[in-house]
Amino acid sequence: MRKLSLSLVLVFTVLFSATGFAAEPVKTLPGDITLAQAQTILAAALKKAEEIKIPMNIAIVDAGGNLKAFYRQEDAFIGSIDISIKKAVTARYFNMPTRALAAASQVGQPLYGIEVSNDGLIIFAGGVPLVDKNNVIIGAIGVSGGSIDEDESVAMAGAAVIK
Amino acid sequence: MRKLSLSLVLVFTVLFSATGFAAEPVKTLPGDITLAQAQTILAAALKKAEEIKIPMNIAIVDAGGNLKAFYRQEDAFIGSIDISIKKAVTARYFNMPTRALAAASQVGQPLYGIEVSNDGLIIFAGGVPLVDKNNVIIGAIGVSGGSIDEDESVAMAGAAVIK
């Protein structure tokens, strides 16, 4: 078998050395959500989902709106994988709960049609920003699997643990 | 002409042998829809379509939401190829007839805008889950070509034969 040793990390280091960096730069904004935080949030959200007995998809994105962690419980809708991720993305892209977009996006309302932007936004409840103890938005959580009220209650249970 | 003899199946067998498997692993979860079942469902759906004299597109997906079989009758809308497949996918992704999504997705209703998720859902009637004799959802059927009531009647005629 061919020897495959090319490392993206190596390429990265070489390139930055070549451009004169003294040390490898910091890659992640200080304060962005950590995997440990995401796991704590997921655990709290799962606990709530189990209490209300609705199998859920739970997605967490970071401050850049990029996927950080995801869980799908047994029997949760396959179609809600994408919805939960889009709810989290939408909540971070606009720094508000997705419920807030619903009213403004109805027929005749100012943001009518916004859902087709960004490769598809979700404009109903279940996505909420993640705000840490320093009052900084460090990402968002999106939940899908039950009614929108159930989804949002699970998202809020997750978001609550890092405040 | 070049000799092209590399077989994916061969590669697969060799690799798994190399990693110590005694036998080739089972590739399909037991209980998933078979092609024979899909053909029986298609035949029943075609029979209904011929009875009501509406040319139809008929799509069947498996338990994972992946296409298993498809027929388009003469004169059936070309634009309904995609609709029939999306109806089947949608019905499996949410484990319910697509008709159930229609009411909840109207203007002002909780799931308004859901259709932009999952690269496009179909939120009107004509997709129904396929439930077998053991009461397990093994896939879904989606039909498009006539009115949504006609489409759904053909889908249900197909779904009925495996119960």
Place this chain on the structure above:
Amino acid sequence: MRKLSLSLVLVFTVLFSATGFAAEPVKTLPGDITLAQAQTILAAALKKAEEIKIPMNIAIVDAGGNLKAFYRQEDAFIGSIDISIKKAVTARYFNMPTRALAAASQVGQPLYGIEVSNDGLIIFAGGVPLVDKNNVIIGAIGVSGGSIDEDESVAMAGAAVIK
């Protein structure tokens, strides 16, 4: 705030009752990967990633190729979110490690160009099928963040725990 009480789960139950089902059908094929299994696999993969000191994206899909769980470690490439998911999908779609596709997809080889199918396959190492104790493929794991050998070593560490 509007009262949004319509539950998809409720709709589902009512519709199936109306169509004569005695009990709610089984929604997941027995034997498919569970969230508990996915969490165990993620933990083993994380452990390996920490040992080799490479921050990773780790994705797990079920038997149908649909996302089940995902973690991104601090400083792991954002661009590897999609790669790790596509590696897992590719490994399940072809029931083989993605490394096996690399050789066959090179210039002049039989499968040259295959990567443009399926909305983008990943045809280098780091995705491996998940085979359980019963020798059934229940999904796949995809890892991206380091060299392809590092990625694959993390994927294999994850896959090893359910054998």
Place this chain on the structure above:
Amino acid sequence: MRKLSLSLVLVFTVLFSATGFAAEPVKTLPGDITLAQAQTILAAALKKAEEIKIPMNIAIVDAGGNLKAFYRQEDAFIGSIDISIKKAVTARYFNMPTRALAAASQVGQPLYGIEVSNDGLIIFAGGVPLVDKNNVIIGAIGVSGGSIDEDESVAMAGAAVIK
């Protein structure tokens, strides 16, 4: 439940009446592949697949390059659903076996890169045009699941029955 009686077929009829057509126009080009032909082709292809013991995805498109019929056998690669359809589309889009595109699409060759057009072409063997007794191309068949030679042999077995 709301009465849903709007028929696309009705709309169609009304619109064409309004524009002065005496009778409903012929919707399908005379001579295009029929579902009966597609079923015959599928049966012949399945027979060959069973003989060589390779589970296959088999797709048939019509003269317009639009999906007409599709079968996936048990254990056939999920990733080959898309490949088989794209092989059929590619074979009809260029009126030649997909094998013919392979040589011309290699690095340094005239059509290098063509596979990214048309939302993804497949440029290796397994897709062949369907030519009827009148020497008219009425569609194409695409097969994926084994080596490219195996795939092509199944496609040719299917194509042979309508010549």
